[in-house]
Amino acid sequence: MNPILQVENLKKVYSDGTVALNNINFEVHPGEFIVVIGPSGAGKSTLLRCINRLVEPTSGDVVFKGKKINKIGARQVKQVRREIGMVFQNFNLIDRLSVVNNVLHGRLGYTGTIKGALGLFSKKDIAEAEEILERVGLSKQKYKRADELSGGQMQRVGISRALAQRPRLILADEPIASLDPASSKIIMDHIFTICKEDKITAIVNLHQVDVAMKYATRIIGIKSGEVIFDGQPSHLTKNIIDEIYSNAKQPLVNAQ
Structure with missing residues (x-):
């Protein structure tokens, strides 16, 4: 099955010199429910905003349904965004x-x-x-x-x-960050169930590892703008979690 989304060598450097994303690579296949985890400032929000062109990447490509959407004009971006729904933290x-x-x-x-x-x-x-x-x-x-x-x-x-x-794809940026546990469960249940029923692919940013483990079909761990884990929830060990949320650096752990 062809991927619905490809992120290729994606890099984002802000004007103050902050490297928000550095050489991000992954594919998303139809029907996946991907949760992106990582500490605050890891680059999770920048990643989603580069995917839907709310933020312009410094280099690399975002390919949606075979089209490099970081290389298209404003009119075509509007058309692409019809198929990419965004759920915001605030x-x-x-x-x-x-x-x-x-x-x-x-x-x-x-x-x-x-x-x-x-x-x-x-x-x-x-x-x-x-x-x-x-x-x-x-x-x-x-x-x-x-x-x-x-x-x-x-x-x-x-x-x-x-x-x-x-939409064909939903991007949810910390959708439960400001909610109590009961409301968080309701929100995650709705996002997961509706995406499954309607065959919508989803990428959801979360801080909460336990919530990610419950809902994700695949987890991507980001730290300091780099992917250091990409695999099934069952392969996300305590050591990897500690690495994602620590100050040390580690190469990509690909557990697919």
């Missing part, structure tokens, strides 16, 4: 809008920003948004303002907005 909702309207913003790549700003979504889009909210248990909150919700509910809206894009 939710990125529009507080004054209703829950269902926030979800419908996932359709902006198809309808255009002007129609979206005017709320001119099709009946089909509205019905689909309401169906997604039903799946994540928020149908009763669909007309509430986003800022009336709890953190866990806000993140479910963020997931729903990503799903409204009908």
Whole structure:
């Protein structure tokens, strides 16, 4: 099966000289649920943002469905982003809008920003948004303002907005970092179950190794901008975990 995503020799150096990513290489195959672990500042968020072109890589390639998306223009980037949903740590909702309207913003790549700003979504889009909210248990909150919700509910809206894009790939950047354990479990259950049911590939950044072990079909460990583990959860030993979260450096451990 051909990979849906290839990250090839990816490097990102910020203007202050910080090397956020250094020679990152991996492939993602359809249906995988990959969790990226590593300490704060390891480069996890930069990696996801390079994949969807929110951050421009310094060198290397990001290949999505056979197309080098770091080499394409703004119009083509917009088209690619339709198929790559993003779930943010801080939710990125529009507080004054209703829950269902926030979800419908996932359709902006198809309808255009002007129609979206005017709320001119099709009946089909509205019905689909309401169906997604039903799946994540928020149908009763669909007309509430986003800022009336709890953190866990806000993140479910963020997931729903990503799903409204009908994506092939979902990128989730620390989706449970600001949530309590009960809300975290609800969020991870929803992301994992929906991706499995809808055959959506996922890459999820997490701090929590125990959560990664529970949900991931594959774990990538990043430290100081480099991959030092890439393999099945069952091959992630205590020594490797200690290495990922220590100050020492170690070569890639490929346990696939």
